[in-house]
Amino acid sequence: MEMTPMMQQYMAIKEQHPDEILFFRMGDFYEMFLDDAVTASRELGLTLTSRSGDVKKNPMCGIPYHAAESYITKIVNKGYKVAIAEQIGDPKAKGLTKREVIKVITPGTILEESALQSANNNYIALVYETDEKVVLSGADISTGECFYGVYTGDDRLQALYDELYRIMMPELIILGEPSFLGDLKAFIDMRMAACAFTRIEEPVKNVDDLIIQHFDVNNRPAGRSASEAVATMLGYLHDTVRTDLSHLSQMTKLDFANNLVIDTYTLRNLEITRNLRDGGKKDTLLDVLDFTDTAMGTRLLKKWLEYPLINIGQINQRLDAVEELSSDFILRGELKTSTKSIYDFERLLTRIEVGSANARDMVALRTSFMALPAIKNLLEGRKSQLLQKCHEGIHLYEDFVNLLNRAIVDAPGLTIRDGGIIKEGYNEELDEYRKISRDGKQLLQEMEEKEKEATGIRTLKIGYNKVFGYYIEVRHSGTELVPDHYVRKQTLANAERYITQELKEFETKILGAEEKIVNIEYNLFMEIRDTIKAKLGDIQETAKHIAVLDVLTGLAEAASAYNYVRPQLLNNGQIDIKDGRHPLVERILTRDLFVPNDTRLNHTECEIMLITGPNMAGKSTYMRQTALLTLMAQVGSFIPAREATISPVDRIFTRIGASDDLVSGQSTFMVEMNEVAQILKYATRDSLVILDEIGRGTSTFDGMSIARAVIEHIREHIHSKTLFATHYHEVTDLEDDLIKNYCIAVKEKGKDISFLRRIIPGSADKSYGIHVARLAGLPKAVTQRAEKILEALEAEGSRAEDIPLTKKQEKAKAVAEPNDMMASLFGNSISDELLGMDVMTMTPIEAMNTLYRLQQQAKEEAGRG
Structure with missing residues (x-):
């Protein structure tokens, strides 16, 4: 088919971008052709047309260029990549207008404000395997963050998956051909289905040049493989964004030596930053503690919750600041009033860096700058080290405020190319x-x-x-x-x-x-933007300290609003909580008072709390509560309790609840065993382990055996502080100097029971399962029948033949008994002959004759001959 010069140009550009949907600028529209048009029409709800009149052969569709942002956001959020081909020649000149791709927008590089959730980072990550090491590098170009981690040893893949689940990136680059590629894709499909994959065959050639271009000597990744991973990621970003990325200049190494490790299971089970229902923020610990006033503060609080500290000195620095702020209501209120005026510094600065900032961004920047003097004055002379650091790290920008006040109108339009953005009298x-x-x-x-x-x-x-x-x-x-x-x-x-x-x-x-x-207005705006851009690094530093201050003030506000107390941090291996409360559940309980409970775990008196009692009584809530309070303390937050002494733990493990992993084909029991295996493999003496109802996914004796063996293994080999809830009362005989029995207090009145939600010493003597079934609304006939069966089993030593029959079963048995008796009376001769046969020496014809004779004999004995 002969193509027009314009379509030849389109096809030449498309050949260079086969994996992207090509937005081809034609006048006031972006047009899409052929397969791209079909995809775009389906995903964006556009109508297909054709210049030739044959939609099937030459489909096309288009969108107005001024409305492109919303369409791009929608299709990129579905995991697609978009290449923007602009007219770079004079549209009025004769002949074909020159066009070329000016940028590629991917899920991990999108910068449109409407596409970014202010409280969440938008990470792009890269995975690289080399020399029995796995390297992870990542960045959020909207905030300027960069990081890398190197994982070795037998648990390197689990550590990688845990980190990927934490950052929850929308795009993952795979460098080379990792040996675990199939498992990695299965994990991504299961945990973050919206993540887009990008494959790169080998590291970039100019590794050292890219590292030197972006990072000073104190910020560079350690080791060649890490440098290759980071440089390849940076090369990809340059190829897609196609603009200045010098704001990617600060490198963080992911090193869990200084952090409490939270694996994927624990992050999910405790609902720390994402709930189990839909993965959202609602009804999570983050939701409860988030009193921040800036998007930067919310993102930082999320990081603190996912990466708690283990160093007591660093934790106490945060607690000192929270205590100072929580005890000064006026200071806290004035700080929050000023902080509310601050926009998302980090993303404003990125838009200035990459050249996408508009005049409204400058107004937001001016408003943010104007709030800084009051904040700095309020922090003058504060006692806690972190507040002092915030005071020192927040810089003032009076010259920029004056510049923006003189130059930018108060209510500019969205675009900087239509004028109306510069004030009268400026030029x-x-x-x-x-x-x-x-x-x-x-x-x-x-x-x-x-x-x-x-x-x-x-x-x-x-x-x-x-x-x-x-x-x-x-x-x-x-x-x-x-x-x-x-x-x-x-x-x-x-x-x-x-x-x-x-x-x-x-x-x-x-x-x-x-x-x-x-x-003139456009050029003046560019000059103003470049003036601010020259001090970008300094402003980024201020933004970081504002975020820290926002989180500390928010934690102080939560402590005051919820009546939290400061935990005492010690290194004696003890967790001692008096009248602890579950931070999430007590917020949800609007009508009832939350029943507080004590927890005392150590390596001398009670290493394992063995908790029995009925379902619905509060065992899971109590165990989650202990884990969450420990985590909150290590974040630097006050906690819901009367008082608490907590020794930092190195890891928190949880095995809570039942869930099928249908995507990977794993049953509830297999998921449970996988989680338990992870705990027994990686838990240490300094870990906190939460195990809820181990073994209930299999038969009673199998489950009880597994539960008992797990307790014994932790007791004899790991010695981690452990809360172990079970409905197998038989394991309570394990109580010794380090294993203590506890149960949920229950008040009985006839057949009625009340769960008191109180943890008390001792073991439960009943499971109360039928009572719970009655509360759940099972039919009365079912619960009454269950009570009869239970009475018989308890009285006769759990023999199935002693279970009382229903009337229908008794009637059926009476009818069946004569035939059964006849079979036993008249079948002996046949049985004796069968037992005496040597089947292995018989020929086939002998076997057939014998079988025929026995059948005839059986008919005669049964009266059917």
């Missing part, structure tokens, strides 16, 4: 052209009145559009009065448009001024 040349433009509008009004008088056409009006310029519009009813020197320019449904020589001369003069105004 003399701009003011002169504006005067011409204003005078021109007056002249235009006078010209319209003059033409009305001269022609007698009262409905005549002078208008303007970008396509035809200025024109005189006359309704069809008045065309008979149109003078001969009017030249027809356009015919409309109910009017005609004309041009005159005088109007042409006016257009040249006025449009020259309008064009000059727009160009």
Whole structure:
């Protein structure tokens, strides 16, 4: 098929971007063709058309360029990549307009404000396997963050998966051909189905150049494989974003030596930053503690919750600041009032860096700068080290405030190419052209009145559009009065448009001024942006300290609002909590009071709490509570308790609840055993382990055996502080100097029971399962029958043959018994003969004859011969 020059140009560009949907600029539209058009029409709800008239052979669709952002956001959020091909030649020049791709937008590189959730990072990550090491590198170009981690040893893949689940990136780059590629894809499909994959065959060639370009000598990744991973990621970002990325200059190494490790299971089970229902923030620990006033603060709080500390000195620095703020209501209120005026510094600065900032961003920046002096003054002379560091790290930008006050209008438009963004009085040349433009509008009004008088056409009006310029519009009813020197320019449904020589001369003069105004404003804006860009690193430092202050103030507000107390941090291996409360559940309970409970775990008196009691009584809530309070303390937060002494733990493990992993084909029991295996493999003496109802996914004796063996293994080999809830009362005989029995207090009155939600020493003597079934609304006949069966089993030593029969079962048994008796009375001779046969020495014909004879004999004995 012969293609037009334009389609040849399209196909040449598309060949360079086969994996992206190509947005091909044509005038005021972005057009898509062929397979891209089919995909875009399906995902964006666009109508397919065709220049040739055959939609099936030559499909195309398009979107207005001024509305492209919303369409791009929608399709990128579905995991697609978009290449933007712009007209870079003069559209008015003869011949084919030159076009080329100016940027590629992917899920991990999108910068449109509407596409980014302010409280979440938008990470892109890269995985690279080399020399029995797995390297993870990542960045959020919207905030300027970069990180890398190197994982070795037998648990390297689990550590990698845990980190990927934490960062929850929308795009993952796979460098090379990792040996675990299949498992990695299965994990991504199961935990983050919206993640897009990008494959890169080998590291970039200019590794050292990219590392030196972005990071100073103190910020560079350690080791060649880490440098290759980081540089390849940076190379990909340069190839896609195609703009200045020098704001990616601070490198963080992921090193869990300084952090409490939270694996994927624990992060999910405890609902720390994402709930189990839909993965959202609602009803999570983050939701409860989030009193931050800035997007930067919310993102930092999320990081603190996912990476708690283990160093007591660092934890106490945070607690000191929270205590100082929580005890000063006036200071806290004034800080929050000022902080609320601060926009998302990090993303504002990124838009300035990459050249996508508009005048509204500058207004937001000015408002943010104006809030800083009050905050700095409020932090003057504070006692805690972190507040002192915030005071020192927050810089003032009075020169920028003055510049932006003089230059940018208070309510600018969205685009910087249409003018209307620079204030009067800022630039003399701009003011002169504006005067011409204003005078021109007056002249235009006078010209319209003059033409009305001269022609007698009262409905005549002078208008303007970008396509035809200025024109005189006359309704069809008045065309008979149109003078001969009017030249027809356009015919409309109910009017005609004309041009005159005088109007042409006016257009040249006025449009020259309008064009000059727009160009001058654009250039002035670029100068202002570049002036601020020169101090980007300094402003980024201020943004970081504002985020820290916001989190500390928010934690203090939570402590005050919820009546939290400061935990005491010690290194004696003890967790001692008095009247602890579950931070999430107590917020949800609006009508009932939450029943507080104590927890005392150590390596001398109670290493394992063995908790028995009925379901629904609160065992799981209590265990989660202990884990969450420990985690909150290590974050640097006050906690819901009367008092608490906590020794930092190195890891928190949880095995809670039942869930099928259907995507990977694993049953509830297999998921449970996988989680238990992880715990027994990696838990240490300094870990906190939460195990809930181990073994219930299999038979009673299997499950009880597994539960007992797990407890014994932890007791004899690991010695981690452990909360172990079980409905197998038989394991309570394990109580010794380090294993202590506890149960949920229950109040009984006849067949009615009340769960008191209180943890007390001792073991439960009943499971109360039938009581719970009754509360759940099972039919009365079912629960009554269950009670009879339970009584028989308890009385007869759990023999199945002692279970009382129902009336239907008794009737069926009476009918069946005569036949059963007959079979036992008359079947002995046949049985004796069968037992005496040597089957292995019989020929086939002998076997057939014998079987026929035995059948005849059986018929005679049964009276059927």
